Amino acid sequence: MKKHTPLIVGNWKMNPATLAKAKKLFIDIRNKVQHRPQYTKPVVAPPFPFISEIERLAPSRRIELAAQDVFFESIGAHTGEVSIPMLKSVGVSMVIVGHSERRARGESDEEIYRDVQAVLNAKTTVIICVGEKERDAHGNYFSVVEAQLRAALRDVAAKDLKRVVIAYEPVWAIGTGKTASAEDAHEMKLFIQKLLTDRFSRRAADTVRVLYGGSVNKRNAAELLHVGGVDGFLIGGASLRASEFVHIINTAEEYAKSHPA
Numbered sequence: 001m002k003k004h005t006p007l008i009v010g011n012w013k014m015n016p017a018t019l020a021k022a023k024k025l026f027i028d029i030r031n032k033v034q035h036r037p038q039y040t041k042p043v044v045a046p047p048f049p050f051i052s053e054i055e056r057l058a059p060s061r062r063i064e065l066a067a068q069d070v071f072f073e074s075i076g077a078h079t080g081e082v083s084i085p086m087l088k089s090v091g092v093s094m095v096i097v098g099h100s101e102r103r104a105r106g107e108s109d110e111e112i113y114r115d116v117q118a119v120l121n122a123k124t125t126v127i128i129c130v131g132e133k134e135r136d137a138h139g140n141y142f143s144v145v146e147a148q149l150r151a152a153l154r155d156v157a158a159k160d161l162k163r164v165v166i167a168y169e170p171v172w173a174i175g176t177g178k179t180a181s182a183e184d185a186h187e188m189k190l191f192i193q194k195l196l197t198d199r200f201s202r203r204a205a206d207t208v209r210v211l212y213g214g215s216v217n218k219r220n221a222a223e224l225l226h227v228g229g230v231d232g233f234l235i236g237g238a239s240l241r242a243s244e245f246v247h248i249i250n251t252a253e254e255y256a257k258s259h260p261a
């Protein structure tokens with residue numbers, strides 16, 4: 001199985017409350033990430049109104065910028081929506097699609113499919129979130145994840161998989177303090193890779209990072225990397241605390257250094 005440079009993505013969600021606080025959070029993170037991480041790719045996903053200001057604070061791209069969502073149309077009469085050309089023009093290089101908090105507000109598999117297409121057509125990296133609402137004793141969560149992935153990846157070509165990242169985020173673990181065990185995360189990573197291998201090829205599947213998200217913190221990060229074997233994290237709560245977020249980046253950096261790609 002191919003090793004990837006771990007991707008550590010901070011999903012700020014609808015935080016912090018003001019631009020001033022967002023800039024402070026970013027500067028704190030930036031100052032703590034003193035050297036350009038060599039083995040890890042740190043990313044933050046601020047709310048839309050803050051992105052371009054944050055971009056000015058990140059000229060060296062030591063920390064990359066992601067968006068938390070996108071609308072698939074590129075321009076026109078779509079009140080309240082934000083397009084991929086807009087996001088690219090303010091320095092966004094990755095887009096999160098299908099986060100469970102958006103699915104819970106009614107985002108459908110069809111919309112997620114169209115968002116994925118829009119992001120890939122714009123030659124930008126898409127982080128597709130999948131995950132079951134609950135873990136039953138019969139393993140039905142595998143079919144939930146499979147259906148979400150099939151829908152999102154419909155029409156995706158093997159050559160575009162290098163710009164696809166899958167974030168496995170069990171809904172019951174998001175913001176709850178409950179984490180999937182490292183073994184469960186590992187099992188789901190293998191399952192996702194098998195689906196990708198069956199649909200595309202082993203080689204194409206190997207280009208896809210599988211992240212874990214759901215109550216990741218500085219205490220569980222190392223085990224999720226070592227035992228879970230995931231290729232990074234999507235982090236909500238802990239990404240709003242600069243020292244904890246950077247602690248996780250450093251943990252991933254140490255891990256990747258001792259397990260080279």
Ligand code: PGA
Nearest residue numbers: 174175214215235236237
């Ligand atoms: P959490 O959120 O780390 O606060 O659980 C993760 C996410 O929703 O991406």
